[in-house]
Amino acid sequence: MGKAKRSPAAASAPRKSSAATARRAPAILSARDRASRAGESLQKPPKAADPPPAPPASPPAAGQEEEEEEEEDKKKGAPSPPPPPCALDLGAQQERWLQFQKRQRVTCEEAAKLLLDTFEYQGLVKHTGGCHCGAVRFEVWASDVIHVFECNCSICVKKQNRHFIVPASHFKLLKGANNLATYTFNTHCAKHTFCKTCGVQSFYTPRSNPDGYGIAPHCLDEGTVTKVTVEAINGQEWEKAVKGHPTIRAMSKP
DSSP states (O other), X not given: OOOOOOOHHHHHHHHHHHHHHHHHHHHHHHHHHHHHHHHHHHHSOOOOOOOOOOOOOOOOOTTHXXXXXXXXXXXXXOOOOOOOOOXXXXXXXHHXXXXXXXXXXXXXXXXXXXXXXXXXXTTOEEEEEEOSSSSOXXXXXXXXXXXXXXXXXXXXXXXXXXXXXXXXXXEEEEEOGGGEEEEOOTTOOSBEEEXXXXXXXXXXXXXXXXXXXXXXXXXXXXXXXXXXXXXXXXXXXXHHHHHTOSSGGGGGOO
């Protein structure tokens, strides 16, 4: 029997199928690879995130360094510093304090200063005074009985200067520093200060007591002086008179 002949179409059909399979193979492998890699990624645990950077060290709390230093001082045997001053608790004396301020017409600080001065200058009185026009005002702590020197030197005679002497620490110029003029002569030790407006000398720095002040008693306000004693001093022989005087130099010492 003779062999049957295949048609060209039938012969080429298997070849086309093999070629299509070959073309699909890479795509199938690629899909398998992707699936395999996806499975591996699911099996692997996620990578841990890097920890955040540590915050900068905060400065020591207020007072911590001082406390640490105090502890070190205690260990070394050093004495502890004194505690800070605390607020004054007047308690039941609050009303008295307020009434005192009202009577004296002063602030709280001024009232405290007045009481401290009164305690410090026990036995003394606070006198106030000034020039004629009021541009210069002062206060001075001295006895209510004042000892006045009457000098007959050339300038004291001309200006009729009489004065009592106090330490510089007992004198306070309240106003008028810029309204004062100063006259000096000869040794220029004495500073004769007077008001530029009215010309009155209410105080000055005497040559005998450059560390104090000479206060004109007639320039004090009324009401604080109970008695005045007057001593004449021979200013025409000034060196001899002052050198031989028993107490004048000490009058400007606190």
